[in-house]
Amino acid sequence: MNKHEYFPVVEGMQWVYSVKINSSYTGKSYNKRVMITNYGVKKNKNSLEISKLYSDGSFYTYEIVKNQLRRTSVIISFSDGIVEPVKKIIYPDLFFNQVKWVVKEQLFLVKGFQPPLLNVKPRSQFNMIYTVKKKYKTFVENGQSFKNCIEIVGNGSTNFIGDTRSGPIKVDIKNLEVLCDGVGLVKQVRSENTEASAFGNMTLTKSLLNLN
DSSP states (O other): OOOOOSSOOOTTOEEEEEEEEEETTTOOEEEEEEEEEEEEEEEOSSOEEEEEEETTSOEEEEEEETTEEEEEEEEOSSSSOOOSOSSEEEESOTTOOSOEEEEEEEOOSOOOOSTTSTTOOOOOEEEEEEEEEEEEEEEEETTEEEEEEEEEEEEEEEEEOSOTTSOOEEEEEEEEEEEETTTEEEEEEEEEEOSOTTTOEEEEEEEEEEEO
């Protein structure tokens, strides 16, 4: 059985990521850095609880039960909020012997760029179907080499009403993640694409810069 650790639980472990968000409407990108810290690790009778503190002040709590990764609580520091189920299974098999699963998610990249939809941020929910696509003996990101990595890809679609004068706007969502042994998430590319001129396509790229 694959015993690689794709969700490290060492207390005090820190990840620093570059995050880039691109808009096809503006042709511009927004760049920032995010630090995530394993703030606390607590062993319970039948589970392991992990708290993660983000550099923006957000706080996420997970638990590992019977090799499943579950999100149990979220405290966010920004006003947009979460409408999807806070408590849910993220990875049903941390060894990834289960190669297909479904996760309830929500839109969080799509944004309106012209009146009357300027700054409209739909939060429609949908089922994202994840599949294990590829395994790497070695994966290179930002000049760093990582061993025993796995690539998972999620696909989903939903729609929302941006303006009552027009019909539903369809959104196609794709999320790619590369997880590596002893490191966790090394790379993520998420796109939320529409054919609506007021919204266009949005892409988020998250890349590991440093691990402590």
